[in-house]
Amino acid sequence: MVTEQVPGVRSAAVGVFCQVGSRDETPxxxxxxxxLEHLLFKGTPTRSAMDVSAAFDEVGGEFNAYTAREYTCYHARVLDEDLPMALDVLGDMMTSSLVTADDVEAEREVILDEIAMHDDDPDDVVHNLFAATAWAGTPLARPIAGTAESITALTRTQINRYYRGRYTAERMVLAVAGSVDHDEVVERATKAFAGRGFLDRDVEPAGPRLAERPRPVRGGEARVARPFEQVSVVLGMRGLTRSDPRRHLLSVLNNALGGGPSSRLFQEVRERRGLAYSVYSFGLGYSDAGMVGVSAGCLPGKADELLRVVREQLALVAADGLAEEEVSRGKGQSRGGLVLSLEDTGARMTRLGEAMLFQPRLLSIDEVLGRIDAVTPGQVHDLARELYTRTPTLALVGPATP
Structure with a gap:
């Protein structure tokens, strides 16, 4: 359990971070x-699905969940006086959800609709194709929501066994930020999570997921013909893990290269040549894997030229680095983005939870800002030369070409 007292606010954000995600699933x-994330909202022995929803609606609270490749998070944001209720509901859901056969069948249809929705989104399709190509043969290659075939085949017994085996105390982090008192949170959470003997076992926390070096990435090219109006492109190569000490340096590089309207890629691709409406660089980090690259969308006739310019700019940054003023803007974006995002108690809660899952220790905000301020153009050049000269992976989705 980890908390952060935020002066001057009247809200409290709480999240339960379960160290289990799509990469932990067998084929x-x-x-x-x-x-399972969907099903935990469907009721417990003492609360119906309506009870769970009404508890937050009647106090004007926010309540949701999401699943990632390495964890699942259930989170809420309420007035500080309503935090005991939020902890009680979350504890009940985590420890005592029913996972009934009827609910499994009802949610199966909802999830199939969700998969179909994502399959109509070019950005989702191309990024799923990119992951499937880059990490082929590993759990990271599979889509988080599963496929229509895998969801249709899952049984209530399989999902319930997964729930009981994976949702254990040693794999969970409770993070709370806002107008909170740590000792009170510990006391109330201990009671809230006491269902079905959840806290009875004397176990040590699983600890953060860490790795010495990122796993290999498979290079190559993958194309899928779809009747979209645009061609969606993702070009990337092996990057940094979540815990790599250079991740703050990568943030500066990423912002300067493709993080905003003044960035190198935006200026070269959109402003000077009009090749794409949207173009940006990215950095994905997992416990033992990472990717960096560029994502863009353009009209079919511009795809070849777009790729030529993107490859040219990556090669130039690798060879020559970025100008001092570009690095300065990248540092400013990293600093401002961090501080402005943490004006929200939900963002502070997420920072706490993710750090406990993936970092050797939680850095203070001042430490992070200090690391960003210390970045030099030479360091940015060294990292760009290391990353952008690696074997690339390319994914394209759009209209078939002759």
């Missing part, structure tokens, strides 16, 4: 983590 359980 026969594809989409089980996301399926």
């Amino acid at each position: 026969g359980l594809g989409g089980a983590s996301h399926f």
